[in-house]
Amino acid sequence: MATLATDQRVYNFSAGPAVLPVSVLEQVRDEMLCLPGAGCSLLEMSHRDKRFLEILADAQAGIRELLGVSDDYEVLFLQGGARLQFSMIAANLLRGQDKAAEYMLTGSWSKKAIEEARKEGNVNVTWDGKANQYSQLPTAADYQIPADAPYLYYCSNETIQGVQFQSEPTCPGSVPLICDSSSDFLSRPLDIAKYGMLYACAQKNAGPAGVTVVIMRKDLLAKGSDDLPGYLLYRNHAENDSEWNTPPTFAIYVLGLVTQWLKKQGGLQAIEKQNHEKSQLLYDVIDAFPDFYQGHAKVDCRSKMNVTFKLPSDELQAAFLAEAASQQLQSLKGHRSVGGIRASLYNAMPVAGAAKLADLMRAFAEKNA
């Protein structure tokens, strides 16, 4: 990354940790030495302080309001990232069961989730996207879920491949649906009542690294065994309102500010519209130059969050990245496991950022195709 003048912000297409709203960063900056009225920085404040408990409650309320989460669900803030959830889900809900949990294998993140689940019990891979390099997702006709499965697990947006479920998989009412929504959390409205559990690490669409949001139906909290390592038992966190031990206070504070920002943007319907618009700007160029930009995802599985494509050669790809960097378009390199280009367009990416990248793509293709 080239060195820039101190205060020059660029368009940052990182897949996570990722772009945050400038107004949120400004508030964090302004309150860094002293949270108004608190006598100290949020960073210095006990997690048992009334003031922090309000911040935690506000962050929970923000999520509840944006997604319409009912009292049938807990909203928890955990550490360990989404990958610790891969283990916690299976340790709480699969360990000791003889039925197999159902997992949709749709890309790199669901693959890793399956690896962890296999340590805890039986896994049935409901559907496997390997034959098409994880460029497409199953439709209801492709699978059937036994009514007594412990749960059905899927990843709503595979961040690395750039494929996104446009709606929830079909799942019997008796089977809890569990979703890794790490990279499209709060990007669109959802009907939470369809889920047993939905979770997301915050560092893509909802805040900084260091906190993972877990939305879990309360009946599922009874399932884990008391023999589990204490941190891994969801019940402990629910019974102590995310203060079973010291929570990641700063990450929760920033996440709360992001939910406030989202409400000011008009909530999830408004942000979904904008996310559609931004991603369409890029997909339109890909479709206009289909031989030059090889989009990875099948059209009906395209992610609105992570737009993934390849150029005809490694040389052209390197030239494209260099040209982008010179125009202050940053962190566009695809994940090291798959290569190519990945433009992540989370909520806080302005339309102008996507438009500038679309312009570059068009100009670059016209010059080099």
Added chain:
Amino acid sequence: MATLATDQRVYNFSAGPAVLPVSVLEQVRDEMLCLPGAGCSLLEMSHRDKRFLEILADAQAGIRELLGVSDDYEVLFLQGGARLQFSMIAANLLRGQDKAAEYMLTGSWSKKAIEEARKEGNVNVTWDGKANQYSQLPTAADYQIPADAPYLYYCSNETIQGVQFQSEPTCPGSVPLICDSSSDFLSRPLDIAKYGMLYACAQKNAGPAGVTVVIMRKDLLAKGSDDLPGYLLYRNHAENDSEWNTPPTFAIYVLGLVTQWLKKQGGLQAIEKQNHEKSQLLYDVIDAFPDFYQGHAKVDCRSKMNVTFKLPSDELQAAFLAEAASQQLQSLKGHRSVGGIRASLYNAMPVAGAAKLADLMRAFAEKNA
């Protein structure tokens, strides 16, 4: 907590999260919108970005330099707090062993560590301070450690009771010594070569909540089973230099700044001297009014980090806390499990803060004794 003017910082005696150096907070504030030359906030930067990798390496190097950590040890940055370590230690080093791990039961935190260890294997309580309400610590004559114990575990500073080991317990060379140093980490020089593992959540003496530092001798990394939940296997974190998954980037960044600040203070010898001075200011008042201020810890086990005492009545205690608050001395209430007063005097608490509290204590005793 009373509401104060926006920018008025008070003396904050919180036990954790706790006071941080003002110069560190200022740098965090100044870099919040844009890390110099990076084009974005640290909060927005990929953990794979070269720039962040430097920050991570600098934070590790800062710890290595301050404590003299050799290459025989890994320095890891983990999530989940110290309480997840309670489980990870036992899951990696005790599970599957038939010998009992040795645990010193010296207060609330070692007690919770023992509860987690018992889920994984046999525990022998080497010594139990219950008879004296955890006001004192064992001497070498009080215990003997079998040469084939999987490890000896102790908590160097019991944050709630305010008792602190003045030096390491006696431990056979064949037995890895494991220390929860959460509340006195980086407060004094240590001979790390004596330890198999030493760890600390950062939110007391080393940074904000959200990161836990683990210093582990490399031979111990081989012990955990691959069947463990991936996040719980130390080896995974070591082999991926704390990037097995997304680390808590912001907490690591602040922790790195704290290590730089410590070096500027003259390192751990200088800070130890100051910590001695600060705590002595309070213990001198306690000793001057022994009937009025009932110090919890036996004199030779007194903590330089958390000074714990009681006043003759609940009414006097409440009056004392109110008087302290009116003098901008904040967060002095003891832990809810034991009551009383607790003044935490971590590295970043200025001598002036301790002096002001000592003055208040003296005046309050003179008026009310």
